[in-house]
Amino acid sequence: MASKLTFESKHKLLSGHEIPAIGFGVYMISPSTTDKVVQEALKVGFRHVDSAIMYGNEKGCGAALNASSLDRSEIFLTTKIPPGSMGYKSTKQAIARSLKDANTEYFDLILIHAPYGGQESRLGSWKALVEAQSAGQIRSIGVSNYGIHHLEELQSYIENGGGGEISVGQWELHPWLDHSDIAGWCQERGIIVEAYSPLAHGERLDEPVLAAIGKKYGKSPAQVMIRWSLQMGFVPLPKSKTPRRIAENADVFDFELDEEDMARLDTGEYAPTDWDPTVDMD
Template identity: 40%
Template sequence: MVDEMSAALSIARRLPLSSGKGSIPQLGYGVYQCPASKTTATTLHALQAGYRHIDTAGIYRNEHGVVAATTQFLALNPTIPRSSLFISTKFAPHLKGYKAATNAIAQSLSHFRNPLRADDPKLDLPATRPNGVDRSAWPRDPDFETVRTESDGLGYIDLYLIHAPSGTLEERNGAWRAMVEAQQRGEIKHLGVSNYGVRHLRELFEFIAHEESEGRPGGKVEVWQGEIHPWLSRHDVRGFCEDFGIVIQAYSPLVRGQKWGDELLRGVVERTGKSEAQVLIRWSLQMGFVPLPKSEKNERITENADVFDFELTDDELKLLDTGKYEPCTQWDPTVWTH
């Protein structure tokens, strides 16, 4: 794996998606828990540092900041095409079913197509928590209710994920159907799921097959997102994704800093002269994942992208692929059974 992949690794590297209709930048920047007042500035810095993939979510209440930063970046760099950037967002886990998903997609799309100006005071405020009813970040706000087309703002959502396997199977399937319909309308380019376990994935694949047997588009699961790092290897989900060509987005790839100084990392850090964070990101990249490191500090955002001048050996890759089950988030919907 090292010989084949490390030679091709760079901040510009993209992984093909199984639909055959696009690719995803392998290194991403995550904005989970990033305050709205900071999101625009940190996202703009990440883009200026070379990141081309930003991961947000409706429930993070900062989609509008990500979109504002992205449109600012494109305005400052007119030779960089919109198609080179990749923004993912999600259907909130507290929402359930087809109608809520339809409205949540409309809300996210209103952010993508109605970017706020750089001086808009709303950028300092968190958006309203999505409720599956209102179609803007601020209910009945004309700034976000104005109907726009793909030629406005960012135009479309690159990747839309179900945030977690919430609700009943019927509700999860309804949400997926809403996503497929939005994709058919050109509002979303790619589809995926987050925090799904193998059981949830199999259920979704059964639903997709059923839809297609009835003559309806079933959609395609192109991306799975979840917590993955050396202390949470998820060999079962990884095996499923490999079998079906699903790209793995790894959130919390830095284990939230909980393992700094850990014996497992110490030898690699000493050999490479890199930080624990850089070693963990490099591991994720060489494993073929799409890591989403998050920081609100510009120097850390830059440092997290400085991972292309060294490589881990095969032995180090195996050493860090421990098979352990130690979620750092204390939240693991992959094991939900409802």
Template identity: 60%
Template sequence: MARSLTLKSTKQLLSGYEIPILGYGVYQTPTNVAEDVTVEALRLGYRHIDSAAAYKNEKEVSAAITKAGLPRSEVFLTTKIPPAATGYDAARQSIEDSLKKAQTEYFDLILIHAPFGGKEGRLGSWRALVEAQKAGKTRSIGVSNFGVHHLEELEEYIKSGGGGQIAVGQYEIHPWLARSELVAWLEKRGAVIQAYCPIVRNQRGDEPVLKELGKKYGKTAAQVLIRWSLQKGLVPLPKSVTPARIRENAEVFDFELDEGDMAKLQTDKYEPCAWDPTVNQD
């Protein structure tokens, strides 16, 4: 991973559109601060916002784009169909509701938030996403928290005429939950992989390896972890409501972890810090 990466760097999606390699996450960001902190992120140079219907802040983060004085086309905006809206009809309505709340004509990416609702629910939601993409309501589509068995079910549906492409897979990923099997499955098919909780909710700051690498590079534990994600080819989505931390999370393009240090961060552990719907067997 060359140092030439910047906050403006992008990856190309299967849909042909570009996605910025670092996103700003707004999970559980309260509505009374969501607009202001998103404006701050945009002011610092972020051009990728990861929201969701379940976060209940689509209106505020979208309004922040206008407040920041940016054209809608310059910001990559994501939302997600919530678990409570799985199935064709509910997913269609969820997409319309999200467009209305965000007061936007389109999203850059809409994901199915989790693989709940059984096979019929998942495939119905995908059908709604494919229709929305064809109608220009979203530029790209994908999934979040799908296990390999859910992905294979969806791939079979797509190949049998269901249509669409899995452009993005979003998961909790960090050195203590690298998800190598899922990453390999998606990469083989050309999907971009987003990593939420890339800094493990600041729960690992006392790890000796992070202290060692932080001292070596003059960086915080969070910056080391975000850089790890970038060098793994992932698109990390760090979340913060603190302006200093929002800035800090973007200051990861002036150093590079060497091969040996990347190896030190390989733990082969499976320790989620959030929910883990990938194991859902429904």
């Protein structure tokens, strides 16, 4: 399936909507430059922008979308409910603020950013997302950084009348962070898995195995990592502020890693470069 993907490909979500097969991440992009950087990504052809309240740059994302010649329906915009806004009432307030800040009538996807706050807060936040989805403020909903125990808690709540569906799950995913158990849990249930930090914040780009594989295909280490993510069935969310690299990160659909190279990248390592709330047992 991955080999047939193009830059314009989309995946069907459990909500009935579609999500582009690759997205543009804006984590750690300053609010003052987000508008310009996102406009560059849209110019290259990205149609999927992954933001979050914690990033502080929803306004820049919205400004870029509104400044483009594209119709709003052509762009998939995501944000996330932060740990500080967990719980039913706080999440409802956060959704309202985000819609205002991004200057948009709806978000294509809102995720719970992390499973903090305890069960009552997590399920309260989910209830608020379900209501906002029913009201047309959000098209699809999901979670980020959830461990399997958190996912099972939520799935049980949904099946017992809580409403909604987990359309998307997002985690740090790359060859040096094995979340195959969580990814497998989601993929078995039709939940789309997104990979944030698919380039491991650049910490692994000097790995000899990436250089060797990149030489074989005439691609950069970053392109190899993004292609690995696509072939794992994930939706990668590479981030860059540099126009050349933004374009490079999009140029990953004209080659396919063979089985041997995919196996070489199956390192089995578990080395997060970011936070890892999946292990939170609360």
